[in-house]
Amino acid sequence: MLMKKEYDVLIAGTGAAGLYGALQFPDNVSVLMISKRELTLSNSSLAQGGVAAVLDLENDDYSLHIQDTLTAGKNKNNIKAVEVLVKEGPGDVRRIKELGVDFDMNSDGTMQKTLEAGHCRHRIVHHKDSTGKAIVDALIAKVKERPNIDICENTLMYKLDQTKDGFLAGLIMPDGNSQIVGAHYCLLASGGIGRVYQYTTNSAIATGDGITLAYMLGAEIKHLSWIQFHPTAFAAENDRERFLISEAVRGEGAVLLNCNGERFAEKYDPRGHLAPRDVVSNAIMQEAKATNSEKFYLDITHKDPEFIKNRFPMIYKKCLEENIDITKQWIPVFPCQHYLMGGIDVDLHARTTVDRLYAAGECSHTGVHGANRLASNSLLEALVFSRRAAEDIIERMKTDENLPFGDFPEHEDLSGKPMPHGHRTEIRKLIQDCHFVIPNHDLAPKSLERITEIISDIIGGGYEINRDFVEARSLAIVAGIILREVIKGYDA
Numbered sequence: 001m002l003m004k005k006e007y008d009v010l011i012a013g014t015g016a017a018g019l020y021g022a023l024q025f026p027d028n029v030s031v032l033m034i035s036k037r038e039l040t041l042s043n044s045s046l047a048q049g050g051v052a053a054v055l056d057l058e059n060d061d062y063s064l065h066i067q068d069t070l071t072a073g074k075n076k077n078n079i080k081a082v083e084v085l086v087k088e089g090p091g092d093v094r095r096i097k098e099l100g101v102d103f104d105m106n107s108d109g110t111m112q113k114t115l116e117a118g119h120c121r122h123r124i125v126h127h128k129d130s131t132g133k134a135i136v137d138a139l140i141a142k143v144k145e146r147p148n149i150d151i152c153e154n155t156l157m158y159k160l161d162q163t164k165d166g167f168l169a170g171l172i173m174p175d176g177n178s179q180i181v182g183a184h185y186c187l188l189a190s191g192g193i194g195r196v197y198q199y200t201t202n203s204a205i206a207t208g209d210g211i212t213l214a215y216m217l218g219a220e221i222k223h224l225s226w227i228q229f230h231p232t233a234f235a236a237e238n239d240r241e242r243f244l245i246s247e248a249v250r251g252e253g254a255v256l257l258n259c260n261g262e263r264f265a266e267k268y269d270p271r272g273h274l275a276p277r278d279v280v281s282n283a284i285m286q287e288a289k290a291t292n293s294e295k296f297y298l299d300i301t302h303k304d305p306e307f308i309k310n311r312f313p314m315i316y317k318k319c320l321e322e323n324i325d326i327t328k329q330w331i332p333v334f335p336c337q338h339y340l341m342g343g344i345d346v347d348l349h350a351r352t353t354v355d356r357l358y359a360a361g362e363c364s365h366t367g368v369h370g371a372n373r374l375a376s377n378s379l380l381e382a383l384v385f386s387r388r389a390a391e392d393i394i395e396r397m398k399t400d401e402n403l404p405f406g407d408f409p410e411h412e413d414l415s416g417k418p419m420p421h422g423h424r425t426e427i428r429k430l431i432q433d434c435h436f437v438i439p440n441h442d443l444a445p446k447s448l449e450r451i452t453e454i455i456s457d458i459i460g461g462g463y464e465i466n467r468d469f470v471e472a473r474s475l476a477i478v479a480g481i482i483l484r485e486v487i488k489g490y491d492a
């Protein structure tokens with residue numbers, strides 16, 4: 001049950017973008033936050049390495065962080081958005097620290113800063129190797145204290161219709177029934193698309209629902225085929241959700257080895273295993289061809305075991321569960337899908353091309369990442385641009401009329417035939433085969449044909465509207481957009 005029939009603002013998502021955005025609104029602005037699963041199941045909660053920010057102007061400089069971001073992004077970034085990110089981000093990092101995020105500290109009271117691939121300075125602040133969880137936990141605690149924010153978990157948005165003064169959103173409530181809610185503004189903070197791949201580091205929520213709903217409303221979607229593959233995910237035999245071995249492990253001295261135990265990254269790029277992610281992923285795929293083996297390893301055994309356990313407690317524990325003691329054994333790794341650079345196109349205020357619709361975090365395309373995200377810039381982007389979205393909405397509310405929604409049907413019938421099994425598995429295989437680290441352009445037209453058939457079946461099949469249906473629809477639509485971009489060419 002919702003507390004109200006209509007709200008000023010609806011926020012879809014309780015990751016870093018949704019939570020930080022919600023906290024910007026004063027008590028006289030009513031906010032409904034929803035998450036389609038439990039509050040903490042998100043990519044934000046999985047973030048390990050940290051948040052990149054220039055916090056020490058004696059040893060670092062905005063221009064250096066800007067340059068690192070542009071270099072990683074192959075200069076395809078939106079330079080204005082990068083400047084906003086880098087110059088405003090430190091303020092947001094300090095703000096979340098005040099809100100209770102427990103960053104690791106030095107004895108002199110400054111935040112500890114580590115190095116990650118692609119950064120020329122130590123500027124990544126962190127909470128051990130579980131920074132995302134520390135951020136999400138602290139922000140959820142704050143959101144729960146706010147009288148103007150209602151939170152509904154296990155509540156999935158399946159449709160978003162535009163009205164004169166906002167939106168009517170269709171939600172599937174925890175009991176499986178529909179509930180329609182009015183909101184004058186909507187902030188999509190619904191995360192990425194990792195689950196369109198067979199192997200990903202992303203959490204189960206990353207099915208591109210927000211991107212699909214925005215697309216169905218006619219919002220511009222940009223660069224969905226700009227996908228980052230992380231070079232060092234734990235190479236588990238069977239798990240589709242692959243555990244990440246953070247860049248920070250290489251930053252702290254781990255070495256990348258091929259199946260023969262040889263260093264190889266320097267052969268492909270002088271920056272070696274500390275080159276940006278796409279470069280290292282590419283090097284691994286080329287080395288796989290050269291050695292005819294997909295076996296790769298990270299070796300950090302030369303470091304003090306106590307240091308490793310203290311600096312990377314989560315990675316240490318997770319690997320131990322897979323029978324790898326990283327203080328003594330090499331960690332098996334291989335690239336997999338990790339992050340989406342593209343998304344719902346937004347301006348510097350996180351406005352989409354649809355009036356009153358905003359997007360922030362991984363579902364959005366601000367242009368800050370260009371063609372390849374610099375490590376630890378995405379939590380920063382989620383913070384900076386969700387705050388900017390909220391500021392813009394607060395400003396608009398001063399002049400927008402925002403009449404009550406009046407009467408509208410509060411429920412709708414979601415019943416239908418059960419959707420046949422297999423669509424999601426097939427979509428994942430088509431995308432994995434066609435658009436992994438080195439794309440297979442020849443396959444794309446045929447794959448798109450098949451995806452188009454799947455979309456027609458899902459949309460026209462008269463199926464029951466439930467989570468499975470909504471997520472399959474999102475994966476199919478997202479896959480279709482990706483493949484059309486692949487066919488048009490890289491810069492589509």
Ligand SMILES: Cc1cc2nc3c(=O)[nH]c(=O)nc-3n(C[C@H](O)[C@H](O)[C@H](O)COP(=O)(O)OP(=O)(O)OC[C@H]3O[C@@H](n4cnc5c(N)ncnc54)[C@H](O)[C@@H]3O)c2cc1C
Pocket residue numbers: 012013014015016017018034035036037039041042043044045046047048049050051052131132155156157158189190191192201202203205209210244338339360361362363375376377378379380382
């Ligand atoms: C393993 C891993 C490690 C990472 N490490 C780092 C790092 O160290 N530093 C860094 O900067 N970035 C890192 N990233 C990337 C970063 O974590 C994400 O890009 C960022 O957290 C995304 O935040 P978000 O708020 O946009 O989305 P998310 O945190 O993914 O949240 C999405 C929310 O949307 C909700 N949602 C989705 N669809 C619906 C729907 N239909 N209805 C209702 N709710 C919906 C979900 O329930 C969820 O609450 C990492 C990512 C992964 C996967």
